Amino acid sequence: MLISVLMAVKNECVHIESAIQSIQRQNVGNIEIIVIDDGSTDSTVEIIKSIALTDGRIIFDNNPTSGKVSAFKHGYRLAQGECIALFAGDDIMPLDSLAKRMNDMQNMESPAILMSKIQVLSEDKRIDGILIPKRKGRGNPSGASIMFDRAAAKYLMDIPDSLPNEDTWMDFCLTYLPMLHVKSHDDVACLWRVHSGNSITIKDDYQTFNKKFSKRMNVIDEFLNKYKEILPIDRIAYLKNLSCAENYRRKGDWLDILFAKITLSDKLRFLAYSNKYFYAMRKIIRSI
Known part of the structure; x- marks a missing residue:
């Protein structure tokens, strides 16, 4: 093969x-x-x-x-x-x-x-x-x-x-x-x-990381639009909730992320990247 x-x-x-x-x-x-x-x-x-x-x-x-x-x-x-x-x-x-x-x-x-x-x-x-x-x-x-x-x-x-x-x-x-x-x-x-040439790492400053992460998260709407005809209804609903949470993250509305109807792991990730203070805390907790 x-x-x-x-x-x-x-x-x-x-x-x-x-x-x-x-x-x-x-x-x-x-x-x-x-x-x-x-x-x-x-x-x-x-x-x-x-x-x-x-x-x-x-x-x-x-x-x-x-x-x-x-x-x-x-x-x-x-x-x-x-x-x-x-x-x-x-x-x-x-x-x-x-x-x-x-x-x-x-x-x-x-x-x-x-x-x-x-x-x-x-x-x-x-x-x-x-x-x-x-x-x-x-x-x-x-x-x-x-x-x-x-x-x-x-x-x-x-x-x-x-x-x-x-x-x-x-x-x-x-x-x-x-x-x-x-x-x-x-x-x-x-x-x-892991080096300075990687596309995205936790070593980036918040502004740089946020810009790169936001481009990556365009995947939510792109994926939903392409496959909405074949996705189960519950997964479509979740992706729509995820899209809303990503919009909150981009605006720095961390309180809205807390109440978003998404999984705890997604919620924690969006919170960590919602502002420079949470991002700094994540850098302390995790080295990569």
Whole structure:
């Protein structure tokens, strides 16, 4: 069974070689590595082309438009694999990761999605080695930690170009779409490098973080509009409540968030990002 690993990269000259090599070392017999450059201005493209000359499994192309989401979608259009995995240009894929995931995927009903864990890779000893999520039996729904088949890709790769990344869209698909068969295992699929170039981290100041988070949370209305015809009534109602809570968060109306009809975990997250004071408290409590 062919596995397509899709990479959307931009200005990753420092880490791109080790990222690709970690995929090349996977002990699976049938794999293609599709690397899409999203307008790099450093030596990323030259490094990729040099590696591709020695490995026929690597397919390189430039993003015909711009943006991480459109780069991934362009890579998906080129993909031939029955199973899809996404990866970043600055992370490391642990040895045997693809083989372990494929072993579990073969026993799943389609449309199938397998969630794995992410492990932090950082020079900051306070966070280096942290598993996300820590809880046993629970995987991470972000792009680099999931594998999915073609039937699931119909939904997961239908990401609106207006969104800044793929992670939140995929999280919503896994959480709210009833037809998807989702399973978790405790293996690590991605060593996530935490550094200044990450798209969003708790190390950002509140204004910067809030701007990025707000763009990500546009996913609520985008998802609801796209799939309202196939979502169960109770999930539509919840997403509408979530949209209201997000509007409260953007306005800093933390008291309204308290009384919003959403889960405690969503409520706590929106509260933490509703103003700079709550955000500062979260930074004290959590280091990532």
